[in-house]
Structures are given as C-alpha cells and as structure tokens.
C-alpha cells in the first residue's frame with residue numbers, strides 16, 4: 280500500500296492486531312522513504328451478495344442500508360457506537376454463514392431482528408413493526424404485550440377492572 284504522504288509504494292507493517300472479536304485486523308504501517316506511520320483496517324465485506332426485495336427487484340447487498348434501517352429503530356435508545364458496530368458485524372456474520380449468492384430482504388430482516396432482540400427490546404419492536412408490517416400482527420401484538428408486562432406496566436390488568 281502506498282504512503283499517503285509521499286506516495287512511495289514501499290511501506291512495511293510494523294504492528295498488526297486482531298480486533299472486532301478476531302474478525303477484523305488493524306495494521307500499523309511505516310513508509311520506508313519518509314518514515315510516516317499510518318494505520319489500515321481490514322474487515323470482512325459482503326461484496327458478491329444479491330438481495331431480492333419484496334417487489335422482486337434485485338440489488339447488491341448494502342451495509343449502509345442495513346445500518347440506516349437499524350439506526351432508525353435505535354433512535355434515542357441507550358446503545359453505544361461500539362455495540363452498534365458489533366450488532367452489524369453479528370448480522371453480517373449470520374448472513375455469510377448462509378453461504379448464499381442471493382438472499383431475500385425478508386431473510387435479512389429476520390436475521391437482523393434475531394440479533395436486535397438480544398440487544399434492545401424496544402428497538403426490536405420498532406424494527407419488527409416496520410419490517411413485518413401487517414403480515415403477522417398477532418405475533419407483533421404478543422411481543423408488545425410481553426414487553427409491556429415485563430416493564431411492570433401491566434396494562435391488561437387495568438382493563439379488566
């Protein structure tokens with residue numbers, strides 16, 4: 280890799296360490312010519328996966344799209360940037376494990392929901408309500424009432440009185 284300062288193509292790795300639970304690598308490099316030190320970051324990227332959307336259209340997988348959908352669900356939730364990155368990595372690893380060339384947006388949604396549920400229940404409900412739309416409203420309402428009961432608000436008992 281070229282040096283960003285002088286453009287010299289001889290740079291050597293002076294240090295490298297695993298990060299992101301071992302699924303990414305950070306390298307410290309030094310330019311042989313001007314001694315400038317810089318870092319590179321290597322991580323898994325899904326480049327050759329096609330997503331089949333609900334309307335049947337196909338498009339290349341986009342991490343950005345996944346991030347945006349999840350960000351909306353996580354708005355004002357107590358989730359750190361680090362946790363968010365971990366979530367994305369977990370979802371992408373699950374996608375990779377399927378070893379597919381094509382995947383439906385619904386499948387991605389299901390995978391995302393599975394991981395989101397473990398991280399933040401409210402965000403999960405938000406995400407699920409958008410993703411599942413009105414296809415299985417019963418399940419959605421079940422999840423919602425379970426959540427409300429767990430929070431100790433017990434709306435159902437008030438209704439009965």
Ligand SMILES: [Zn+2]
Pocket residue numbers: 282283284285286287310311312313314315
């Ligand atoms: Zn240089």
